[in-house]
Amino acid sequence: MLLQVPAGVQDTVHQAVAAATQTLQQPVAEVSDSYFTLLLKGGWILLPLFLLFALSIYVIIERMVVLKTLGKTDSVWFARIKDLVYEYKFDSAEKFCQASTNSYSKVVEAGLGQVNNDIEAVQTAMQGEATQQIARMEKHLNWLSITASVAPMLGFLGTIFGVINIFFRIAQTNEFEISTIADGLYQKMVSSAVGLFVGIVAYAGYYLLNGRIDTIVANMDKYSNDLVNMLRGGGKK
Known part of the structure; x- marks a missing residue:
């Protein structure tokens, strides 16, 4: 003999099942907002x-x-500077630096502008220009x-x-x-x-x-030191 469930209990169970089914059938969009909203x-x-x-x-x-502009360089650029310095063509080397837009050329140019003075003047000039270039980069x-x-x-x-x-x-x-x-x-x-x-x-x-x-x-320091070493060597390779 099957167990008879009262009619009231059956109605309650049916309502609960219907509510659960309706909840599961709701689209996800109704539960969660879009990212923009x-x-x-x-x-x-x-x-x-x-x-x-x-x-x-x-x-x-x-x-x-x-x-990208200030840090752009290549080995050919400084190789040309070396050749001009070794040939004592400091004015040509300075003009060659002026034609470039990177920070390295500006620092080397500042040092070449003081070649008629002592090494300390060259180093001071390059350090001052390097400080300005760093401030420009950190703007x-x-x-x-x-x-x-x-x-x-x-x-x-x-x-x-x-x-x-x-x-x-x-x-x-x-x-x-x-x-x-x-x-x-x-x-x-x-x-x-x-x-x-x-x-x-x-x-x-x-x-x-x-x-x-x-x-x-770091590259500016390298080029500065290379120039100082060349000048200390008297322009000799």
Whole structure:
């Protein structure tokens, strides 16, 4: 004999199954927002974060182009400088440097301009020009450093404002629902995520560009030392 289930229990079970089926059949788009919509829910704090992101991208690209020009060199360039110095054609070597746009040529040119003085004057001139070239290469990099530090804090500030707003509404309405808290909180966490992303981009760009600058500076030192050694040798190979 089969067990008879009361009609009321059957109705309850059928309703539960129908509700579960309806929930499973809902499209994913109804449960989760698109990335763009999610970003818009981050609040007003995203505006300065987007501005900092745009500024960081601009500085990174602009500095990459500048460093590519200032750090461009080849072995033929300095080989020609050597030949002219060994032949005591310092004016020709200086003019040859003037025709180049990289930082190495500017430093060597500064040293060649002091060949009629002692070696110390040549070194001082090259050190002074190297300092100017480094300042030129590091231009605008401070914005990347600032963005890397400020962007995550701005994002966290946006999240804090969102949490304050959530609990303020709870205090005003006396309604405490987990769904309301979770919905508002995940939206405000977007600002923290965006702030971290912007900070990471700026941080990575800052150190990558500084690494490139260090390489250029090392090459400047090499060419400067080579010129000093040639002059100390009296222009003899």
